[in-house]
Amino acid sequence: MIRLLLSFLLILSSAATALARQTETLDTGKVTASIVSSLDSVQPGGTVWIALRTELDEGWHTYWQNPGDSGEPVQLSWTLPPGVEVGSIAWPLPYPIPTGPIVNYGFEGAPLFPVEMTIPAEVEIGETLSLKLDFYYLVCADICIPEEGQLTLELDVGEPESDPIWGPQIEAAVLESPRGGDITGAAEVSNNQLMLTFKNLPVGQVSEAYFFPFDQGVLGHSTPQNLRRGEAGIALTSAPEFLWTDGIAETVSGVLKYTLDGEVRSEVVSLATAMSLDIGAEQISGASIGLLAAAMGALLGGLILNLMPCVFPIISLKALSLAKTAHGDRAPARHSAWAYTFGVLVTFAVLAAILIALKAAGAQIGWGFQLQSPKVVGLLALLLFVIGLNLLGLFEIGTRLQGAGEGLVSRGGLSGSFFTGVLAVIVATPCTAPFMAGAVGYALAQPAMTTLIVFLALGLGFALPFLLLGYVPGLLAKLPKPGPWMETFQQVLAFPMLAAATWLVWVLILQVGANGTGLLLIAFLLAALAIWLLRLQSAVMKGLAVIAALGAIALPLSLTAGSQAVQSATLNSEAWSPERVAELRAEGRPVFVDFTAAWCVTCKVNEQLVLKTDRTKALFEKTNTAFLVADWTNRDVQIAAELERYGRAGVPLYLAFPANHDDVKGLVLPQTLTFSILEGTLG
């Protein structure tokens, strides 16, 4: 019975081989392997593609000729009849396979490894050629198993006849295997950054690109390759590896995989080392989803900025001036709206230019940076205080102190609108609205032109409501008519100004301590004195007023950051450092990191509503969560670097490392925290 069954199986399997030229399949463990042929029979002097076909278990992979950070390539060793010659493997296009922090190059599924064989002319028709293959591969999921086997394919000599099953498949695999083409390339290291440049790509829009070097030591396999498109080519930046210090050859070769107009292509490219190709000016139009999305995000972020508490006083001031011009002729309102927009855009452009310049100079800088300088904080507090006095009616708008900032802002006409725009931007910057952080982080990591575009989009979003007011008469008509209420309204607006000044004074206390803040209060006194003196109709008094005003301005300029930054937190907190996070993580403790600054309103709101509450304290105690604070009130290179690592240019940033979280990078929590988010993450 068993014998009968066996012979039946034998018949079945020989029937199968008759259909297609292939060996039996060999199960080596995680892989089943077989040899397949493109031809059922080959003619004397002809060529034939023979392939090792491997079918991998789900979740397992084998390796390309350069396996990446670990692993070992698939290896074939042929024993062939005399005269039969074999070429090298036509490798399939590999995939980067990340395992934790390690990146490998390899294959999943059922890759074919074809080689071309040349049959000598001397073989006789009717002969059978034995093609013997010893193969070896390392197959890995999270663990690795070396597997090997031996198979022999019997190939008939005769009229060449394509194999109905394997012929087309092998042909396709050979066609898809990357080969040389028109693309030229170069590789260069500068500032410890590896730049690969490619030219002569086919015409079209490149959306993705990755270079697989044939050799180890050319680039860091686990370092992402960042794509930049030029008019004449593309560039990839990555990290150089040891060959660049050990001595690199004149050319390095590999496979460039790229997506052109949505289609994945690949080509073997030889890169000349120690030079780069000019890929032309940055391609803006193509840029595509990344830049377009960033610009849209920035526009949205700019709109939301209007609602931020530190901007609102300025905005309401602007609303007041619009209310004044809203009636009668519409043109002035329109001009005023454009002047305001222009002021906003110019300021954003200047900010972008400063950021680009500082970034180029290698400085670590972030959003909200202006308010990290006590001089700026002091002057701004003084300015807001004086505007407050102005709004209360202590002195009149637009008739005196024309040169000073507050005069510029509150004076009517186009220049007033322009400077309102300028001031609004300056005051807005510390409020990193949730939408903005991503856009600015993206912009800072991008070329200068992108940074500028994103910043201008941010500005446009910021100015949009006023532009709208200028153009939609319906909205303008809804503004209340001028009357005695305006004086009251103006006086009411003084209080947000004074509140903002108070907040800035508090920021200054954290920055420079009591003595420095004392100086600022003296400046307030001098400013008030100067304003009062100016009301007296005497040349002497006016002279004194100028002296007092100069003193008021000089005092904030003398402020320098002290070391007395005060950490206020009712939670048991400790200072943040990457080492401390690693230590606590090693102890298995959950960690929560609060990247904050005294001048960051969103941070303060989150602290008051969520972090500094009893139930949060209880949650942290219950879960034994360590609370680390990274205080960015004064500039700090390490904190700036960490923010950049998470793609942020400003605070707040909240990171949670729950006990069961095993990624090195923490979970990034939303910028508007709630207790339930904390509880859901840490609890």
Add this chain to the structure above:
Amino acid sequence: MKTLFTATAAIAVLAFAAPISAKIANGTTVSDMTVTDSNGVQHNLSDFKGKRVVLEWTNDGCPYVQKHYNTNNMQTLQKEVTMDGDTVWLSVISSAPGKQGYVSGEGANALTRSRGAEPTAVVLDPSGVMGKTFAAKTTPHMYIIDESGTLVYQGAIDDNSSSRESTVASANNYVRAAMADLDAGRAVANADTAPYGCSVKYP
């Protein structure tokens, strides 16, 4: 509005996908760190100043590690290097709990006994902090820190990346060559090589 949110999400993804390559360059001073060995003893890397330190990343389940232990290659090298007492050999296990190669202190000691290994100590690094500091990628992955605390070698143990035991005898051992260079007061000739083997089983 929905597209705006999608756009914003796209930015967020772009902004966050920025891991950092943290390889320590040869010639830099290795920053101090505290590590715990299989007997629960804590060591500071700075404790070994004045001695040479060899680091060996290992995982007993990895075929490439097995190649060097089954052929007695690793044990011989450990013995040879630590014999004069001026060199410390630390075998480091960075496998996370539940992953291949993870062992308790007792388990690590049993492995050392059964294999006849002679490291100065076996460091347990289940959190992967030490491994990631050195950017250890494979098992084995070898490092040599000189007497002044400077990293002078990193990479493979030898130049044959096969897992076949038969290849060990004829391979050129980079660690042995580097130690000879250092003994002779020369700069290490092959100081940075491509490590090979299994990936380190990080958490």
